[in-house]
Amino acid sequence: xxxxxxxxxxxxxxxxxxxxxxxxxxxxxxxxxxxxxxxxxxxxxxxxxxxxxxxxxxxxxxxxxxxxxxxxxxxxxxxxxxxxxxxxxxxxxxxxxxxxxxxxxxxxxxxxxxxxxxxxxxxxxxxxxxxxxxxxxxxxxxxxxxxxxxxxxxxxxxxxxxxxxxxxxxxxxxxxxxxxxxxxxxxxxxxxxxxxxxxxxxxxxxxxxxxxxxxxxxxxxxxxxxxxxxxxxxxxxxxxxxxxxxxxxxxxxxxxxxxxxxxxxxxxxxxxxxxxxxxxxxxxxxxxxxxxxxxxxxxxxxxxxxxxxxxxxxxxxxxxxxxxxxxxxxxxxxxxxxxxxxxxxxxxxxxxxxxxxxxxxxxxxxxxxxxxxxxxxxxxxxxxxxxxxxxxxxxxxxxxxxxxxxxxxxxxxxxx
Amino acid sequence: xxxxxxxxxxxxxxxxxxxxxxxxxxxxxxxxxxxxxxxxxxxxxxxxxxxxxxxxxxxxxxxxxxxxxxxxxxxxxxxxxxxxxxxxxxxxxxxxxxxxxxxxxxxxxxxxxxxxxxxxxxxxxxxxxxxxxxxxxxxxxxxxxxxxxxxxxxxxxxxxxxxxxxxxxxxxxxxxxxxxxxxxxxxxxxxxxxxxxxxxxxxxxxxxxxxxxxxxxxxxxxxxxxxxxxxxxxxxxxxxxxxxxxxxxxxxxxxxxxxxxxxxxxxxxxxxxxxxxxxxxxxxxxxxxxxxxxxxxxxxxxxxxxxxxxxxxxxxxxxxxxxxxxxxxxxxxxxxxxxxxxxxxxxxxxxxxxxxxxxxxxxxxxxxxxxxxxxxxxxxxxxxxxxxxxxxxxxxxxxxxxxx
Numbered sequence: 003x004x005x006x007x008x009x010x011x012x013x014x015x016x017x018x019x020x021x022x023x024x025x026x027x028x029x030x031x032x033x034x035x036x037x038x039x040x041x042x043x044x045x046x047x048x049x050x051x052x053x054x055x056x057x058x059x060x061x062x063x064x065x066x067x068x069x070x071x072x073x074x075x076x077x078x079x080x081x082x083x084x085x086x087x088x089x090x091x092x093x094x095x096x097x098x099x100x101x102x103x104x105x106x107x108x109x110x111x112x113x114x115x116x117x118x119x120x121x122x123x124x125x126x127x128x129x130x131x132x133x134x135x136x137x138x139x140x141x142x143x144x145x146x147x148x149x150x151x152x153x154x155x156x157x158x159x160x161x162x163x164x165x166x167x168x169x170x171x172x173x174x175x176x177x178x179x180x181x182x183x184x185x186x187x188x189x190x191x192x193x194x195x196x197x198x199x200x201x202x203x204x205x206x207x208x209x210x211x212x213x214x215x216x217x218x219x220x221x222x223x224x225x226x227x228x229x230x231x232x233x234x235x236x237x238x239x240x241x242x243x244x245x246x247x248x249x250x251x252x253x254x255x256x257x258x259x260x261x262x263x264x265x266x267x268x269x270x271x272x273x274x275x276x277x278x279x280x281x282x283x284x285x286x287x288x289x290x291x292x293x294x295x296x297x298x299x300x301x302x303x304x305x306x307x308x309x310x311x312x313x314x315x316x317x318x319x320x321x322x323x324x325x326x327x328x329x330x331x332x333x334x335x336x337x338x339x340x341x342x343x344x345x346x347x348x349x350x351x352x353x354x355x356x357x358x359x360x361x362x363x364x365x366x367x368x369x370x371x372x373x374x375x376x377x378x379x380x381x382x383x384x385x386x387x388x389x390x391x392x393x394x395x396x397x398x399x400x401x402x403x404x405x406x407x408x409x410x411x412x413x414x415x416x417x418x
Numbered sequence: 419x420x421x422x423x424x425x426x427x428x429x430x431x432x433x434x435x436x437x438x439x440x441x442x443x444x445x446x447x448x449x450x451x452x453x454x455x456x457x458x459x460x461x462x463x464x465x466x467x468x469x470x471x472x473x474x475x476x477x478x479x480x481x482x483x484x485x486x487x488x489x490x491x492x493x494x495x496x497x498x499x500x501x502x503x504x505x506x507x508x509x510x511x512x513x514x515x516x517x518x519x520x521x522x523x524x525x526x527x528x529x530x531x532x533x534x535x536x537x538x539x540x541x542x543x544x545x546x547x548x549x550x551x552x553x554x555x556x557x558x559x560x561x562x563x564x565x566x567x568x569x570x571x572x573x574x575x576x577x578x579x580x581x582x583x584x585x586x587x588x589x590x591x592x593x594x595x596x597x598x599x600x601x602x603x604x605x606x607x608x609x610x611x612x613x614x615x616x617x618x619x620x621x622x623x624x625x626x627x628x629x630x631x632x633x634x635x636x637x638x639x640x641x642x643x644x645x646x647x648x649x650x651x652x653x654x655x656x657x658x659x660x661x662x663x664x665x666x667x668x669x670x671x672x673x674x675x676x677x678x679x680x681x682x683x684x685x686x687x688x689x690x691x692x693x694x695x696x697x698x699x700x701x702x703x704x705x706x707x708x709x710x711x712x713x714x715x716x717x718x719x720x721x722x723x724x725x726x727x728x729x730x731x732x733x734x735x736x737x738x739x740x741x742x743x744x745x746x747x748x749x750x751x752x753x754x755x756x757x758x759x760x761x762x763x764x765x766x767x768x769x770x771x772x773x774x775x776x777x778x779x780x781x782x783x784x785x786x787x788x789x790x791x792x793x794x795x796x797x798x799x800x801x802x803x804x805x806x807x808x809x810x811x812x813x814x815x816x817x818x819x820x821x822x
Contacts, residue, residue: 203455203499249449254501290449320454320499335450335464342453342461 004090005185006030008411011082014042015397016389017190018064019404025073027412032075032182034082034096038148039138042192048222048275050397051267052298058141065143076144089384089414090185100175102149107170109137109145116165121153126220129235130227135162140225186384186414188407189363193356193390196251196258204250204352205322210236211330211349212322215268218351222275232279234349236328242283244276245332245347247319249290252355260373262355263394266293269353270306277309285312288319288334322350356394384414427476435473439730440512446470446504452496457638458489460802466496466506473509482520483605485802487513488793493639494726508727515732518785523597531781534731544773548766551579557762568754571689573762576670587777594780595788602789606796613800622798626791641725644718651711658704665697708744736783742771
C-alpha cells in the first residue's frame, strides 16, 4: 500500500501551491524549507505581477489555506539529505538545523531586545542588520523567532532566554535527523539570484551604488532596509537618475546561457517604483532586446514606454566604473548610431538572472541540462520538479505549474 | 516605409569567413559588449560589433577595405567577454584574411598562403627552388674551408645563389606590398567617403610608426597581456635581423667593391664571422629575442585558447614559419659549431623558411605589417584615431545623441 503523503521540497510560491493543492485533495503533506520562514523569493519582493500587489496578497491566501486544511506539516530550517525507495514508498532523510526557539514563541520581540549580538541580514542581502535573535521579516510565517547559531554566543550569554516569558528559547537545541515515509516527492527548490560579482566588468561589489534587482526590491519594500524609500546605499541620497542593466549575466555563455525571463519585466516594474516615488526622476534601461512575451507583459511594457522620463538604449552595458561623489559611470555602445557612450547615474541596478538550484538534484541518474535546469526525463518515477527548477518562470506560471504537478504526484499515491 | 534600402548579401563572402576561422560568426546577436570592452576602437562608430553584422549580412565591399578591420589588434578582449561565443576577434581575423586576398597583386600566392589545401605547394616552391640551385646535392660533397671547418657559404654560395634569389624575392615582396597598400588605401578612401583628411597622408606615417615601435595599442589589451611582450620581442628581433642582413651585405660588398679590410672586431670580407664580431652579437641577441617572442606568442595562444579562440590555419602557418625560421637558424648555427654535417640540411630548411617568410609576406598573416600600418596611417589621416570624434557627448542633462 502506497503512503498517502506528499513531500514538498521548498516552501516558496511553487512549493506552497503544490502543498495546499495536494492537501486539499485529502493527502498529507510535508513541506521541507531551508529558510526559517516560508514564501521564498516572493517574500523579498516589494510588489509582484500581475496585480502589482505586495507579496502578502498572494501568500496570505496560501498560508490561510494551509492553516485551515490542517494536513500540512511544515519543517523549516530543514533540508533533504537522502531519498530512497520507489514511487508510492519513498523513505526520506531530513536534517533540521536548530532554531533555538520552539513553537511557544508568541513573537513578542523581548528576546531580540535583550540580545547583545548583531548579524548581517541576508533577507535584505546584507543591507541591514538584525540581532542574533530575530524575526526573519515582519510578515514571517510561521511567526516564530529564530536565533542565528553563528552570531549567538550560546548559553554563556542566554540573555534572551532570561527575557522570554514563555519558555520558548532553548539554546541547547541540536541538529536533528529524521526519516519520513512518503508516496511522492515534489521538488520546488527554486532559484538564487546569480552572483553579480562574477561579472568582473560590471564591478558589483567594487563600485559603490551598483546593486542587483533583488536588492532593489528590498530597498523599495516597506519592510526593507530603508523602509521603502528608494535611496542609494552609499550615502542615502534619493535616487533620481537611475540606470538598469539588462542581461547582467543572463543570455551569456560565460555566466547563465539562458534568458532568465523575468528580468525585463522586473526592471520595467522597478522603473515604475522610481517614477512613482520621484516625479522628476529619470530612468534609463540598457538592453539587448526587451523581452516581455504575453499580452499582459506587452501592455505593461507599452505603458512604461509612454513615460517620457523612462528611456531605452539598445546596447549592453559592458563596463561600469566609479564616478565622482558616489555616482556610477556606465559605458555601452548605442547601437542605433550613437557610438560608444559613457553616462553617469546616481545608482545602477543590474538585472541579474536566475541561477537554478537543480544541481542539488543531480546524481542517482538525475541529469541537469547545460543551463542548469533539471532534465525532467531523467527524474525517477514518483519524483517531480516544478517551477524554476525546470525553466525560468514568473510567480503566476509557477503557481500554474505547481498545480499541474500536484496531479502527477497524487497519481503516484494512488496509482492502479 | 518611405525608402527601403535593399541589402545585397554576398553569401560566398559569408561562407569564406565562416570557413576561414570565423565559424562562430552567426552566433552574434548584436549586444555590443565587444565594442564596449574593446580598448583600441575609436568611440564613434566603434568596432567590432558593426563588423559582425556587416559580415553576417555579406557586406563584402564595406569590409575588405576597411580601416577598422585593420585597426583591430586581436587582443581578444571582445572574444573573452562575448556572451555568445561569437569570437569577434577571430571573425575580424578571418575578414583580414579576405582583405589580404582581395588586394593581392598575385591572387594565386594569396590562395596558397591562406588555404590549407595548398600547404604542400607553399613549401614545395622554395624547396624545389633551393634544391635546384644548390651546387652539391649530397652533404658529404660540400667542401670544408681552409681551417677544415664547416662553412655554409660552401654549401650555398652567398653570391649569386643567396643574394640574387633573396634580392629578387624581396623585390617581388616589395612590389606586391606596394600594390596591396595602394589598393587597400583607395578602397578605404571609398568606404570612408565624406571623411576629411588632415594634411598629407605622408605626414601621419612617422606618428604611426612611433606608436607601432612603442607597441602602444597592445598595452590597451587586457586578456592577452603577455602577447604584447611576445610581439614586441619578435618585432625587435625582426628589426635586429634586418640590421644584421644589411650589415652582412656591407661586410661582403664593402670588401668586394670598396676593398675595405677587416679591422678591429669588424670582419669585412670574411665568413663565417667569429663570435667576437659585434654583428654576431646582434644576430644572437635578435635570435634569442626571436625565440623568446615566438615562444611567448605560442604559449599565449595555447593558454588563452579558451578565452580568445584557437586561431585558424592562417595564423598557425605563419607562426609555424616564424618559429621554424628561428629554430632552423639557431639549429644550423649550433650544428656548424659542432661540425655536424646534418647542419647543411637544417640550413637548407632555414633558407626555405626564410624565403617563405619574405616571398609570402604580403599574402600571409605577415601582411599585417603592411596593411595594419596603412590602416593606422589612414585612421590618423581621417581623424579616426582620435578619441570620441563623433560619439555622443555626456552632459548633466543626459547624453546628446551623436550627429549622424
